[in-house]
Amino acid sequence: MSAPDLLFYLFAGLTLLSALLVVANPFSRNPVTSAMFLVLTMVFLSGLFVLLHAFFLAAVQILVYAGAVMVLFLFVIMLLDVKEEERRRIKAFSLGLGATGVGGLFLLIVISIFKGESGAGGYPRIEGSTFELGRLLFTNYLLPFEIVSVLLLVAMVGAILLSKKDLK
Amino acid sequence: MEVGLNHYLILSSALFCAGLLGVLLRRNLLIIYMGLELMLNAANLALVAFSRFNNNLDGQVMVFFIITVAAAEVAVGLALIVALYRKRQTAHTEDLTSLKF
CATH class of the missing domain: 1.20.120.1200 (NADH-ubiquinone/plastoquinone oxidoreductase chain 6, subunit NuoJ)
Known part of the structure; x- marks a missing residue:
């Protein structure tokens, strides 16, 4: 190995x-x-x-x-x-129900991984270097990149507003 | 056995299920939040593995955006928890039943 x-x-x-x-x-x-x-x-x-x-x-x-x-x-x-x-x-009933549900979901995902064609093709040769990723980010993904910056601004304003003392 | 895409996908789904278990079974709001973070990270791992084994960088860009959105989500969510705690002095889901029918 x-x-x-x-x-x-x-x-x-x-x-x-x-x-x-x-x-x-x-x-x-x-x-x-x-x-x-x-x-x-x-x-x-x-x-x-x-x-x-x-x-x-x-x-x-x-x-x-x-x-x-x-x-x-x-x-x-x-x-x-x-x-x-x-x-x-925690009630034993809800514990059992939750564990069974999550276990079933896990089983489902694993079965679908083995059944499905996951598309692993050829020898992996990409490198997630900063240069490649940055170029992609500023060409193909320029609009989502800008939208994310607005999202961060909104989140910042929201966090400040929510933690104000006299929340109306 | 050589480690391939399936190994990473199974690890990712196990991680997702661990996070989901935390969200479903724990009663502390902060721990539920940590379970959410675990689930997001499991998705990130799957995306990076797909990106690597399909020779396509788009998956990694997606992970970059997910990390950003998760950071914003944590900031707002924790502010909500703090505001809630200030009003009700509790961070337990069982004590927050005002909207219960």
């Missing part, structure tokens, strides 16, 4: 493990622990992006997700001062 394949299995296992620890941690119910495991998930995912030769996206994943978004999450958790939440019992 070659080194990239070995690294794939390593990163895949670690990603799944930390993702499961985000949603269901048997040792701690503290939201801060979940946020920390979410940071770990993002970091391992960016490792997977590097294995897929998407170097720019790997860097952006670390910068935006593990950096900005998770800092925002931790900031809000600590601002709200969420206590170690008491263990609220």
Whole structure:
């Protein structure tokens, strides 16, 4: 087995493990622990992006997700001062129903992956370098790029308005 | 067995299901939000894998836009949670039943 394949299995296992620890941690119910495991998930995912030769996206994943978004999450958790939440019992019925539903969905997706032609053609040779991606972004995708900038402005205004003290 | 597109797709769907499980089963608004982030990241992984194995960069541009939209979504959503917490002193879905019939 070659080194990239070995690294794939390593990163895949670690990603799944930390993702499961985000949603269901048997040792701690503290939201801060979940946020920390979410940071770990993002970091391992960016490792997977590097294995897929998407170097720019790997860097952006670390910068935006593990950096900005998770800092925002931790900031809000600590601002709200969420206590170690008491263990609220989830009804066994809803737990079973949710787990069965999600398990069924997973099975469905896996079956459709194996049945369908996923279109993996030829030897992969693209490199997601900054240069190529930037050129695409400023030619074919110029209009969506500009619209996204407006979206960010709107989100910023909305966040400021929502966190005003005297919300009418 | 050589790692191919299917490996990445299965990992992505497993990650998506983990996020969905969190959204469905947890009662804390912040953790539900983290589940949403997990689901978005699973979609990103699938898109990057498709882009790599089909020799087409468009998928990576799509991931770039998804990351931007997710950042905007997190900013607005967390502001909503803070505003909600200020009014109701709770971040639990079970305590927010004003709209329940």
